[in-house]
Amino acid sequence: MTQLLVRYSRILEIVGDIVKVHVPLSDEGISPICFGDLALIENDENRGQHTSLAQVILLDRDEVSLQVFSGTKGLSTHSVVRFLGRSMEVTFSPNILGRAFSGTGRTIDTGPALTEEPKIEIDGPTVNPARRVLASHMIRTDVPMIDVFNCLVESQKIPIFSVAGEPYNQLLAQIGTHADADIVVFGGIGLIFDDYYYFRQAFEEAGVHARTVMFVHQGSDPTVEALLVPDMALAVAERFAVEEGKRVLVLLTDMTAYADALKEVGISMEHVPSNRGYIGDLYSQLARRYEKACDYKGAGSVTILSVTTMPGDDVTHPVPDNTGYITEGQLYLHNGVIDPFGSLSRLKQHVIGKVTREDHSQIMNTMVRFYAEAKDAAQKQAMSFELSEYDERLLKFGDLFRERFMGIDVTLPLEDALDLSWATLAECFHDHELLMKQVLIDKYLPKTAPVPNRETL
Structure with missing residues (x-):
């Protein structure tokens, strides 16, 4: 509270939104101001009433630099600084x-x-x-x-x-x-x-x-x-x-x-x-x-x-x-x-398969692996190389992956997303092509969706 009663009127310079003010040191050579303290800057009476909130951002012995939040417009070197003795709240x-x-x-x-x-x-x-x-x-x-x-x-x-x-x-x-x-x-x-x-x-x-x-x-x-x-x-x-x-x-x-x-x-x-x-x-x-x-x-x-x-x-x-x-x-x-x-x-390894479903890790790795292969197949197609039947299934998987999962407007609970991943795999690949644990394939892979052949792609 005592700092509020002290008026510091020796402003050294104003640069941008920074005001430098002279604050005398104590007899022990210590500044009475702390880094991060707030201050009120009041302009001189001839320029009309104007008060700006500022914060101490640098202490250089008896020079204190203040950052003025609302800008320094309306302030002058004749302004008065009052420190509040507390930081921003x-x-x-x-x-x-x-x-x-x-x-x-x-x-x-x-x-x-x-x-x-x-x-x-x-x-x-x-x-x-x-x-x-x-x-x-x-x-x-x-x-x-x-x-x-x-x-x-x-x-x-x-x-x-x-x-x-x-x-x-x-x-x-x-x-x-x-x-x-x-x-x-x-x-x-x-x-x-x-x-x-x-x-x-x-x-x-x-x-x-x-x-x-x-x-x-x-x-x-x-x-x-x-x-x-x-x-x-x-x-x-x-x-x-x-x-x-x-x-x-x-x-x-x-x-x-x-x-x-x-x-x-x-x-x-x-x-x-x-x-x-x-x-x-x-x-x-x-x-x-x-x-x-x-x-x-x-x-x-x-x-x-x-x-x-x-x-x-x-x-x-x-x-x-x-x-x-x-x-x-x-x-x-x-x-x-x-x-x-x-x-x-x-940090995903701390939760995948521990607080999520048992098939989470396998699905994550398999989906990314097939999508990487789909990108390779798309590059082969762009270069006019002959595509195999497996390449065509990869291309279909890539399209489904982007449509069903990659859009930022797609919202699905985790379990529904995992189920959709299994369904997508079942639409495009055979069981033996998944390279996943058989117990998970037997439990989660849909049996009704046949893998398309070349004529249906």
């Missing part, structure tokens, strides 16, 4: 379910204000990896290319690698509306209004709006507010998991926009750029957020599914490249479908 209570918030935590929907609700700090530490519970539960999404081939596991952190123009937001909404999580926390970074409205409408129409929380930074909002969205979403998710034992799924889009915001702030602060102009600690900044994914002993869990767009479809771009070292696999979204070859879930 976000509203947390059961009443935030079904609500939407901006990058600074204010409500942006038509509901009542939540000013009287309790708040929590958003800048908490991550859980010690050595103290975490080993992942052993599956989060069903009803998306066959995920549930069958690359399961989403509780406490997993996994990105969707894609490019601009791909329907990754539709896929994320599809997962959010069908996932069997207790609570879905959505964090949107750099969204246009149509995207924000699309997600909100998708959650409402699916009847899951009452168990979702949305934190949205729109493209028209100040860039620096984009940096708070992941922290707010993850802080709320963590509290729901730890204090209320909820299984929380966090959806973030787009983490490349988050990294671009970091780069823009770094340029304003004249930091020495690293690879392609990004900040040198990009890996640490991303890992600090992704490592919030955790399965808490005796409590709930936090699972993170994010979107990472790859400029120029370049997987060696700094953002996807660093992300790949942090996360436990990735989903590749190319040409409107999830690519079964580039996608990988490193």
